[in-house]
Amino acid sequence: DVDVPESHPRYESLLTRHRIEAGVDMGITSRQGLIAQGRGEAYDYLLGEETIDSADRAERAAAAYLLSAEHAVISVNGNAAALVPGELVELSEVTGADLEVNLFNRTEERIERIAEYLKQHGAEAVRGLTADGRIPGLDHERAKVDADGIGDADVVLVPLEDGDRAEALGEMGKTELVVDLNPLSRSAQVATVPIVDNIIRAIPAITEHARELHEDRDAQRTAIDSFDASTALTDAEAAIRGGA
Numbered sequence: 001d002v003d004v005p006e007s008h009p010r011y012e013s014l015l016t017r018h019r020i021e022a023g024v025d026m027g028i029t030s031r032q033g034l035i036a037q038g039r040g041e042a043y044d045y046l047l048g049e050e051t052i053d054s055a056d057r058a059e060r061a062a063a064a065y066l067l068s069a070e071h072a073v074i075s076v077n078g079n080a081a082a083l084v085p086g087e088l089v090e091l092s093e094v095t096g097a098d099l100e101v102n103l104f105n106r107t108e109e110r111i112e113r114i115a116e117y118l119k120q121h122g123a124e125a126v127r128g129l130t131a132d133g134r135i136p137g138l139d140h141e142r143a144k145v146d147a148d149g150i151g152d153a154d155v156v157l158v159p160l161e162d163g164d165r166a167e168a169l170g171e172m173g174k175t176e177l178v179v180d181l182n183p184l185s186r187s188a189q190v191a192t193v194p195i196v197d198n199i200i201r202a203i204p205a206i207t208e209h210a211r212e213l214h215e216d217r218d219a220q221r222t223a224i225d226s227f228d229a230s231t232a233l234t235d236a237e238a239a240i241r242g243g244a
């Protein structure tokens with residue numbers, strides 16, 4: 001168990017790290033997930049471990065896309081499940097988006113464990129076990145999705161996605177909402193909405209915006225129309241370089 005004093009200047013960051021470690025111990029997170037977390041932490045440190053203004057606008061636009069979608073799906077991998085299980089369930093409830101477990105390093109066992117973990121956190125239905133659809137242009141294992149889940153979705157939220165898959169999903173014509181602390185990563189670069197923020201802060205923020213935008217079609221339209229992906233990426237890079 002963790003024993004981090006709340007007064008520690010990097011309390012949040014240490015708690016987050018512990019959740020990823022626990023995720024590996026539970027068989028939810030891959031060992032590569034530890035490396036991904038380390039990379040994320042470095043960017044978060046440079047961002048001041050806070051949600052920058054342009055990320056907040058991206059979170060609002062993401063909420064608007066999820067609410068106005070025909071069929072929105074939240075893709076869940078081993079890192080997202082370990083870090084924000086309850087928050088992902090809440091976001092799916094508020095927006096009506098499906099939850100689908102979709103892994104880069106796919107094993108049936110890990111998919112089942114993650115689905116079970118999300119159910120323990122209140123999810124009623126979790127997709128990803130059927131895997132009868134394919135993303136064109138990727139090798140067999142990495143291409144697997146549920147045909148009536150991500151396969152059918154017009155809007156997909158992909159936290160911490162690998163660049164190849166982000167690109168392939170984009171080529172299928174899907175609106176991609178990507179959470180990634182590295183504004184230079186290919187996933188962030190190809191996203192309709194790149195959210196350069198820690199998933200720990202990003203998911204609750206999207207939920208908050210969704211609650212506010214819920215009944216307001218005009219405000220949803222404005223959040224989408226006023227968002228510019230390349231400005232968001234430039235702003236994030238400037239913040240990291242210390243220029244913002």
Ligand code: PTJ
Nearest residue numbers: 032033036037040077078103104105160180181182198199
């Ligand atoms: O569970 P799986 O098999 O689907 O595997 C998941 C990982 C994340 C291991 C896999 O997709 C992977 O290897 O991803 P990458 O290529 O390491 O990319 C992860 C990206 O997420 C990097 O750009 C990191 O900077 C970023 N990242 C890491 N932790 C966070 C993050 N972004 C937001 N919040 C974080 N906590």
